[in-house]
């Protein structure tokens with residue numbers, strides 16, 4: 294039987310009606326006829342695949358290694374699970390639906406996705422621009438790994454107008470080629486925004502001959518439900534799929550999405566670095582995606598109650614929550630343009646700095662004290678000493694990573710229970 298699932302299993306319309314991603318998450322890209330009629334995609338726990346003939350094996354390799362153009366109707370045959378595997382292919386097809394991407398490549402972690410993506414584009418002598426604060430692991434990779442290979446990482450503050458970022462960064466770039474602009478918006482953990490369309494224009498102005506910086510957006514915090522960066526000019530979107538996409542705090546994974554052309558070097562390098570996800574991780578993610586919209590919607594709604602409660606609490610000095618942005622805020626228009634909901638990440642400043650934050654975290658009962666986010670359960674952590682411990686102290690102050698800051702990832706529990714736990718823990722501050 295023809296393995297090309299695109300014919301039957303990739304239908305996205307009923308008559309004239311385009312089906313929504315949540316309606317397609319149970320079926321898209323999987324043909325039961327290829328798996329003994331199994332309703333669900335099985336776990337293809339195999340390292341390699343049997344060719345029907347030597348000629349077929351040769352043809353598969355020719356296509357996979359780009360030795361010749363793919364013929365009309367020819368697909369990439371299954372070869373070896375470092376190159377491709379049905380669980381990963383179905384997952385990649387389904388992930389493209391949310392972001393409106395042409396293609397997707399999945400990885401065994403978010404860091405594997407980010408590292409492989411940047412390595413695919415950066416060359417010695419290049420600059421990588423990045424927004425700050427950035428996830429601690431990504432910042433470490435840029436400052437401590439890429440610097441050893443002649444790649445200079447230059448950070449700029451999230452939350453500034455694009456024109457200001459452009460004039461400050463242009464001076465620091467000093468004419469060097471720029472491989473990529475990596476932005477995280479909203480920023481982790483301050484929720485400061487970066488204008489995706491503004492950065493896309495900047496990337497175009499930095500073009501040099503036929504080389505243009507790739508605009509890479511880490512969309513872990515809001516995506517893919519509440520922000521779709523490809524629609525605003527991003528070239529590539531990366532995810533820690535460990536977070537909302539996985540959603541149950543029981544797997545580590547990553548993804549990168551974009552056009553076939555932009556993704557091709559990333560996918561190619563994944564094969565040779567071996568940073569692909571395993572079939573089991575792929576299968577777990579397929580299961581998670583069926584409830585993605587429900588989970589993200591429930592936690593987003595809960596977060597509003599928690600953020601409003603925190604804003605009115607006498608022991609809380611400041612709350613960083615996108616749903617509280619008001620029309621006169623400099624980032625309000627950016628929020629309205631590129632985000633469709635405020636998500637479920639809140640950070641807030643308690644009285645008495647680190648001792649106050651620690652008393653709060655130690656007093657939590659139902660909400661667990663753990664790093665990570667985007668799971669069904671609510672989690673709280675202390676960015677200053679945990680996820681962002683590696684950031685230099687002076688930079689922490691500039692970026693709003695204060696000792697009294699707590700990050701809360703709101704889960705799907707009953708909102709009154711979350712508020713009750715936060716309320717009793719704040720008594721300890």
Ligand SMILES: Cc1ncc(COP(=O)(O)O)c(C=O)c1O
Pocket residue numbers: 402403404405428430431477481511513514532533534535545546547665
């Ligand atoms: C925004 C963001 N990007 C990337 C990562 C790295 O992802 P992973 O832990 O899946 O490697 C994280 C992890 O916390 C994150 O929060």
